[in-house]
Amino acid sequence: MPTITFANEKKEIQVPEGANLRKEALAAGVALYPGIHTVANCHGFGSCGTCRVLITKGMENTSPRGILEAARMAVSLAYIGNESTMRLACQTKVKGDITVTTCPPLNLFGESFFS
């Protein structure tokens, strides 16, 4: 069974292979959404973009980005500078061990912003 490590929360959970990252995080009591978005979100339909997380280890152990996720990320400022690690939790299936950072900050002045 894959292990999801939530870095900020210092929490590890084991999930079935192919599990949905959003559902597993919420079931484990992980605060996936910032502020008001705890209630004001699209509930996993991939349209609001508020469930974004960074997969800091094990990106290869997740499902590939689909068209819906790629389109949503293309219009998100938060995606800039985090292209290789950012995912929408609701659109991510877990296939192996991963480490996740929830509620990542914007990276508008990060070193990879203009690359």
Ligand code: FES
């Ligand atoms: S919950 Fe809205 S995009 Fe994931």
